[in-house]
Amino acid sequence: MAALPRLAARPAASLRPGMPSARSAGVAAAAASSSSSSSSSSRRLHCSALASSSQRSSSSSSSSSSSSSSTAPEPISLLHKVLLGTGAAVASLHNPARGDMIALLSELSGEPVLPALRDAMLASPEGRRVLLQRPQIHTKSVDMAYLRGLQEGTFGKEYTRWLDWNNVGPDTRAEVLHVNDETLRYVMTRNRQAHDMHHVLCLMPVSHLGETVVKIFEAAHFGLPVSYLSSLAGPLRLSAAERAQLFGGAGGGLAGWAWREGRRVKPLIGVYWEERWEQNFDEMRAELGFEEPLPSRSQRSIVRAAAHSRSAMTSSMFAQRLVRKRERGK
Numbered sequence: 001m002a003a004l005p006r007l008a009a010r011p012a013a014s015l016r017p018g019m020p021s022a023r024s025a026g027v028a029a030a031a032a033s034s035s036s037s038s039s040s041s042s043r044r045l046h047c048s049a050l051a052s053s054s055q056r057s058s059s060s061s062s063s064s065s066s067s068s069s070s071t072a073p074e075p076i077s078l079l080h081k082v083l084l085g086t087g088a089a090v091a092s093l094h095n096p097a098r099g100d101m102i103a104l105l106s107e108l109s110g111e112p113v114l115p116a117l118r119d120a121m122l123a124s125p126e127g128r129r130v131l132l133q134r135p136q137i138h139t140k141s142v143d144m145a146y147l148r149g150l151q152e153g154t155f156g157k158e159y160t161r162w163l164d165w166n167n168v169g170p171d172t173r174a175e176v177l178h179v180n181d182e183t184l185r186y187v188m189t190r191n192r193q194a195h196d197m198h199h200v201l202c203l204m205p206v207s208h209l210g211e212t213v214v215k216i217f218e219a220a221h222f223g224l225p226v227s228y229l230s231s232l233a234g235p236l237r238l239s240a241a242e243r244a245q246l247f248g249g250a251g252g253g254l255a256g257w258a259w260r261e262g263r264r265v266k267p268l269i270g271v272y273w274e275e276r277w278e279q280n281f282d283e284m285r286a287e288l289g290f291e292e293p294l295p296s297r298s299q300r301s302i303v304r305a306a307a308h309s310r311s312a313m314t315s316s317m318f319a320q321r322l323v324r325k326r327e328r329g330k
Contacts, residue, residue: 107178107188109225114184120267127270134186135274137193138171147277155284156277159200166206197273201290209242213258220262257293265289
């Protein structure tokens with residue numbers, strides 16, 4: 001396994017808006033101590049250190065202006081959450097395209113799951129660095145031009161190619177507003193901002209089919225209730241041919257593959273994506289435990305069509321990947 005690449009040539013501003021200066025060396029020492037112990041008492045020590053660090057950083061005006069996730073929203077009551085969640089669930093089922101309602105529902109229904117995701121971050125040195133440094137994934141903190149200029153085959157190059165192919169960007173994720181705990185709010189923010197990374201790792205485009213496959217993967221991997229809801233509602237928007245791709249074929253189709261991958265791969269919530277831009281993409285997928293989705297008959301027909309027209313590559317990023325490998329082999 002190749003060593004993780006470093007971004008020594010990049011200024012700190014190209015990685016994230018900045019780490020609050022109030023996060024002291026004592027917090028870092030508390031994080032380092034957990035590498036020798038995974039007990040519940042160690043987790044409590046980390047959570048206490050993170051909480052005290054958050055309180056210190058929130059008292060600093062420069063810290064509060066460095067990142068939107070450091071601005072604490074007003075706490076809301078349980079009754080308010082129930083009412084908001086019910087309304088968001090009804091709106092999401094009525095119109096699955098309402099991204100704002102889905103984001104709201106994810107916050108209101110996912111808070112009980114967030115402590116487990118936080119503990120998964122604390123379980124590795126890489127995840128602890130993410131939780132302590134609080135990097136953000138958007139164009140104010142990530143140098144997209146630099147990523148586009150990386151060598152072929154690197155994670156950063158594949159990520160920006162996926163963004164360009166699908167005509168999307170990293171600035172579309174809604175701010176997390178309804179998670180009261182500051183640390184858990186960042187965990188939700190990190191998971192939300194990394195959604196495009198999950199697409200890239202699963203080799204899926206922004207489409208009804210691709211989104212459904214990724215939601216199935218996320219449901220199995222993270223366990224957030226809104227991912228299960230999206231996994232159930234997603235197939236209703238698919239055509240008959242797309243549903244055949246999703247459920248047909250060996251191993252339960254793409255749905256079966258996504259579920260197995262979600263249960264098997266290493267915890268993605270603790271991956272420091274910003275440290276891995278220069279890492280080989282195939283090696284990173286293998287390190288995290290991903291396997292290639294098996295192409296169905298319909299996907300193979302897409303590959304053949306894409307050999308004549310790149311615009312035909314609309315159903316699966318896996319097809320795009322096969323075409324690029326075929327072209328490099330000529």
